[in-house]
Amino acid sequence: MNTDNTQAQMRKGILEYCILAVLSRNSCYAIDIINELKKAQVIVVEGTLYPLLTRQKNAGLLSYRWEESPQGPPRKYYELTEEGKKYLVELDSAWEELVTSVNQIRGR
Amino acid sequence: MKKTISINIAGQIFKIDEDAFDRLKSYLDQITASFSREPGGEETISDIETRIAEIFGGGQEPPVVVTNEMISEMIKIMGAPEDYSEENASKGNPQHVSQRKNIYNPNSLNARAGRVFSTFWKSVGGFLYLIFRILMISVGSALALLGFVTLFSFVATFFFNGTPLVKDLFEPDILNLNGLLSIVLNSASVLPVIILTAIVVIIPLGVLTYLGIVMVFNLKNNSKIASIVIFSVWVASVAVLGVILSAKLSVYGNHKSVSARIELKPAPDTIYLAPQRKLSDLQGFEKSGIERICFYKSKEYSTVCGSPEVDIIPSDSTISYITIEKKASGKSDFEAYANVRNIDYTYRFSGKTLYADEFYAVRPGENWNGSEVAVRIYAREGTVIKCLPGFDPKNYGLMSTDRKPPVYKVSKEGFEEITY
Numbered sequence: 001m002n003t004d005n006t007q008a009q010m011r012k013g014i015l016e017y018c019i020l021a022v023l024s025r026n027s028c029y030a031i032d033i034i035n036e037l038k039k040a041q042v043i044v045v046e047g048t049l050y051p052l053l054t055r056q057k058n059a060g061l062l063s064y065r066w067e068e069s070p071q072g073p074p075r076k077y078y079e080l081t082e083e084g085k086k087y088l089v090e091l092d093s094a095w096e097e098l099v100t101s102v103n104q105i106r107g108r
Numbered sequence: 109m110k111k112t113i114s115i116n117i118a119g120q121i122f123k124i125d126e127d128a129f130d131r132l133k134s135y136l137d138q139i140t141a142s143f144s145r146e147p148g149g150e151e152t153i154s155d156i157e158t159r160i161a162e163i164f165g166g167g168q169e170p171p172v173v174v175t176n177e178m179i180s181e182m183i184k185i186m187g188a189p190e191d192y193s194e195e196n197a198s199k200g201n202p203q204h205v206s207q208r209k210n211i212y213n214p215n216s217l218n219a220r221a222g223r224v225f226s227t228f229w230k231s232v233g234g235f236l237y238l239i240f241r242i243l244m245i246s247v248g249s250a251l252a253l254l255g256f257v258t259l260f261s262f263v264a265t266f267f268f269n270g271t272p273l274v275k276d277l278f279e280p281d282i283l284n285l286n287g288l289l290s291i292v293l294n295s296a297s298v299l300p301v302i303i304l305t306a307i308v309v310i311i312p313l314g315v316l317t318y319l320g321i322v323m324v325f326n327l328k329n330n331s332k333i334a335s336i337v338i339f340s341v342w343v344a345s346v347a348v349l350g351v352i353l354s355a356k357l358s359v360y361g362n363h364k365s366v367s368a369r370i371e372l373k374p375a376p377d378t379i380y381l382a383p384q385r386k387l388s389d390l391q392g393f394e395k396s397g398i399e400r401i402c403f404y405k406s407k408e409y410s411t412v413c414g415s416p417e418v419d420i421i422p423s424d425s426t427i428s429y430i431t432i433e434k435k436a437s438g439k440s441d442f443e444a445y446a447n448v449r450n451i452d453y454t455y456r457f458s459g460k461t462l463y464a465d466e467f468y469a470v471r472p473g474e475n476w477n478g479s480e481v482a483v484r485i486y487a488r489e490g491t492v493i494k495c496l497p498g499f500d501p502k503n504y505g506l507m508s509t510d511r512k513p514p515v516y517k518v519s520k521e522g523f524e525e526i527t528y
Binding site for chain 2: 030031044045046047048050051053054055057058073076
């Protein structure tokens with residue numbers, strides 16, 4: 001059985017959580033988020049990120065501000081809202097539980 | 109040298125090869141189609157375009173010339189349109205592609221004209237969309253209504269025919285569908301044929317109704333797997349039904365008939381009709397049929413019987429005569445003739461009276477093979493034809509009022525029931 005699809009589904013499930021986690025450290029330009037996610041091999045192509053950012057912004061988890069760019073148009077810098085921070089705490093907790101549960105099942 | 113045109117992506121001017129332009133436009137159109145109906149979709153599209161402009165190295169003077177290789181590199185970074193989101197990719201709506209305005213050629217329109225056109229196009233686009241929706245609702249309503257009414261009619265006639273309410277609603281009047289099918293099919297095939305026929309008919313009608321509802325309410329259909337499964341079931345049902353029916357219906361490939369003629373000399377002024385073997389003799393037979401064409405089948409002996417047809421026709425000469433024609437089908441001419449010979453139907457003309465069976469029977473153990481019996485009375489104009497007591501004209505396909513026994517008189521055009 002091919003594990004690629006399962007892995008893709010796993011990544012997809014945690015992608016939104018990872019975006020919030022990246023932004024919890026400091027406000028970021030979309031490329032910064034992408035670089036972090038690429039480095040962690042959670043994302044492969046950049047296009048996946050933009051609809052998620054819009055969705056999270058519409059859900060009130062993120063906000064953004066415009067900053068001038070040294071070249072080209074101004075850039076959007078995203079940051080967590082208060083609601084987003086609370087949401088991330090809940091996700092952190094859920095993640096810990098999930099990891100514990102999976103490890104328990106795996107016998108570690 | 110390749111022709112280049114100027115384009116505007118996210119507010120930045122680029123030169124682009126003509127063939128690369130088509131590719132980029134197609135890419136952006138697909139992205140737009142994917143996101144334009146999503147909440148915040150315009151913002152997502154704008155972010156993506158900004159990033160694409162950045163990848164192309166926008167903001168330089170003179171403007172960067174975008175090539176096919178650069179577009180390939182951009183797609184490698186951003187991903188193909190279907191990579192953006194599985195969910196969004198499946199919700200793409202091409203009707204919004206034409207509303208896209210972020211990419212245009214300033215060589216043909218200056219910026220002000222573009223804005224005027226943009227405003228105009230927004231209004232026209234809105235109006236066209238309104239017309240489109242009205243059209244969709246009208247067509248959808250018609251489809252849903254047609255599909256539902258036909259579906260309801262089919263289910264009612266196919267499964268509930270003969271029940272008190274449905275009986276008087278639909279034509280043709282089918283009596284005992286199971287029995288009717290068992291006349292032409294062997295008993296084991298009846299239920300599978302009913303189920304397969306129901307699937308073959310109900311699925312398209314159901315889909316028609318569903319499509320109408322989708323069009324009216326502008327619903328989105330994401331159940332591709334269900335659609336594939338339903339379509340596969342339908343195709344398989346059609347195939348199996350086709351195989352079963354073609355095997356069974358090959359019996360009706362060749363049709364033959366044999367006639368007998370009885371001369372009436374001298375031509376009588378009155379001809380009497382009397383029954384010979386009567387339907388009431390068929391004890392334990394199950395009745396089925398469509399309209400007045402009735403069949404009777406004995407489960408015990410597996411014998412199929414049918415109703416003969418009697419017709420009265422004005423003779424074009426001074427003589428009167430009667431013909432008895434037996435017809436049957438078979439896989440070959442030989443078999444068809446054999447089936448004709450095997451039709452069991454008795455009659456005789458004695459004095460002025462025609463004695464004729466109320467039913468004919470095919471060879472015991474065989475299904476109906478297209479057999480028919482037609483009795484035609486060719487009589488001179490003015491001849492009176494009287495049904496004797498016990499002769500029920502309805503069992504011979506003859507018209508009559510409720511008055512019994514009926515009397516007919518041959519006229520120039522045909523015959524009419526008369527009152528003495």
